[in-house]
Amino acid sequence: MITKLSLEKFKCFDKKQDFQLSKLNLFTGLNGRGKSTVFQSLLLLSQSLIEKDNIEELFVNGNFIQLGLFEDIVFSLGENKNQIVKFYINTDEEYLQAIELGYKESSERIGKISYMKINEIDYFQTSTSIQHTEKTTGERRLSAYPKETINNFFKDYYFISADRLGPTLYEEKGNKYDFNPVGILGEHRLNVLAEDRATNNLLFDEDAGTLLEEVNKWLDYIMDGVSLEIQGVEKEISVLYLLLNNHQNKIKIKAVNSGYGYSYILSIIITALLAEKGNVVFIENPEAHLHPRAQARLTEMLCKLAMIGVQVFVETHSEHIINGTRLFYLKHKADFSYKDVSMYFFGEDFNVEKLEMDSDAQISNWPTGFFDQQEIDLAEILNLGLFK
Structure with a gap:
């Protein structure tokens, strides 16, 4: 340190x-x-x-x-x-x-x-x-x-810039990782989530699951009843879509229609769980x-x-x-x-x-x-x- x-x-x-x-x-x-x-x-x-x-x-x-x-x-x-x-x-x-x-x-x-x-x-x-x-x-x-x-x-070192990307409709598949796997602007966040790797980072409780599971725990806690899912993970699909689940209204919305808050915080949560x-x-x-x-x-x-x-x-x-x-x-x-x-x-x-x-x-x-x-x-x- x-x-x-x-x-x-x-x-x-x-x-x-x-x-x-x-x-x-x-x-x-x-x-x-x-x-x-x-x-x-x-x-x-x-x-x-x-x-x-x-x-x-x-x-x-x-x-x-x-x-x-x-x-x-x-x-x-x-x-x-x-x-x-x-x-x-x-x-x-x-x-x-x-x-x-x-x-x-x-x-x-x-x-x-x-x-x-x-x-x-x-x-x-x-x-x-x-x-x-x-x-x-x-x-x-x-x-x-x-x-x-x-x-x-x-x-x-991991760096999340203030110039983070806002809501996007989709993200192309790839491994364009640089210093931060999520990307300095959060541009690779869906690629990281789509891998759904296991995590040993016990930031939430003693039973750490996959990265996506842990991200959803924190997203639900911070943003009051919201979780996410990734679509387009099959090999033949070349783009990834992010859907947000609003548990209060029981609806799913695409990330591009969700506002900036979700997209901005997602990069921080993922980076914290990877560190x-x-x-x-x-x-x-x-x-x-x-x-x-x-x-x-x-x-x-x-x-x-x-x-x-x-x-x-x-x-x-x-x-x-x-x-x-x-x-x-x-x-x-x-x-x-x-x-x-x-x-x-x-x-x-x-x-x-x-x-x-x-x-x-x-x-x-x-x-x-x-x-x-x-x-x-x-x-x-x-x-x-x-x-x-």
């Missing part, structure tokens, strides 16, 4: 910005203040490892994220071409407790590694070759580093197109996912997600500590503040004017209505 992340000269963060991380990590605050940047830093490293099989070069445009050019991810690169983007990562892994990585722009305008430290060992050495003294003395080069250990640590202990899951705006009760119940799932050993990162603007997390802790104190949750608020001038939750689930430094907007609006309604 990643226990601490620090970013320096990466996108909006000029000076070193620290993030103390836990099992469940919630990032909230104003728009365009750096929440996505935290996600992108880790996804960028994972993407580079998967695409290049090493971390010696940053792969800024891939299946996870597309960030443009290297100069686009460096804080004020135009002012100083020698700026170095720095990533500091601490983990609870015995053989990978601390990682420091630095990248700078090369002559090819790509991000090349300029220094690497792992567990305080500097893997960039000054070359003093006698045969090539004039060319190599004083130059720094990367020596052998624990590549497999690094690769394994950044490999099992295993030690994996890392990133979810942008899980509350999208969900009513408050569904948001609260989805939060239970995310908390349970963190509780079984999957590290969860959530970007949200929903007070129902925040309060749902607090409530889950109070109900599950025996298995879930308030220290298992990290919350960060991103405010004006890119100021980042860690929200401090105590053992009573109280937050001592609740940001003024953000989650209390409802009370502010109600007070103004009363003033303009009753007391005019």
Whole structure:
């Protein structure tokens, strides 16, 4: 598990910005203040490892994220071409407790590694070759580093983008899986469900069944009496159809006629059930197109996912997600500590503040004017209505 992340000269963060991380990590605050940047830093490293099989070069445009050019991810690169983007990562892994990585722009305008430290060992050495003294003395080069250990640590990442696909009529069969079997946008969700594989992920109860069965348990719970079925699984059929069963009205409807909420949440549920202990899951705006009760119940799932050993990162603007997390802790104190949750608020001038939750689930430094907007609006309604 990643226990601490620090970013320096990466996108909006000029000076070193620290993030103390836990099992469940919630990032909230104003728009365009750096929440996505935290996600992108880790996804960028994972993407580079998967695409290049090493971390010696940053792969800024891939299946996870597309960030443009290297100069686009460096804080004020135009002012100083020698700026170095720095990533500091601490983990609870015995053989990978601390990682420091630095990248700078090369002559090819790509991000090349300029220094690497792992567990305080500097893997960039000054070359003093006698045969090539004039060319190599004083130059720094990367020596052998624990590549497999690094690769394994950044490999099992799942990412559900805020730009998820809405309702679709059907999906072509295939195995177009990339980093996330469901797809970054949820584009392969029906293919995954059609396989109806067994799952050992005990997020719902002690009797885990097939993936489709577990998805239906959570869908029924979160969305109040809804389940799904897949049609078109026979070999001769080339497309898959998703039907939603509304148990209250006893009707079946095609997913394309169901609204965005079902399609958006389906990708999250499937990904959560596929994730295993030690994996890392990133979810942008899980509350999208969900009513408050569904948001609260989805939060239970995310908390349970963190509780079984999957590290969860959530970007949200929903007070129902925040309060749902607090409530889950109070109900599950025996298995879930308030220290298992990290919350960060991103405010004006890119100021980042860690929200401090105590053992009573109280937050001592609740940001003024953000989650209390409802009370502010109600007070103004009363003033303009009753007391005019």
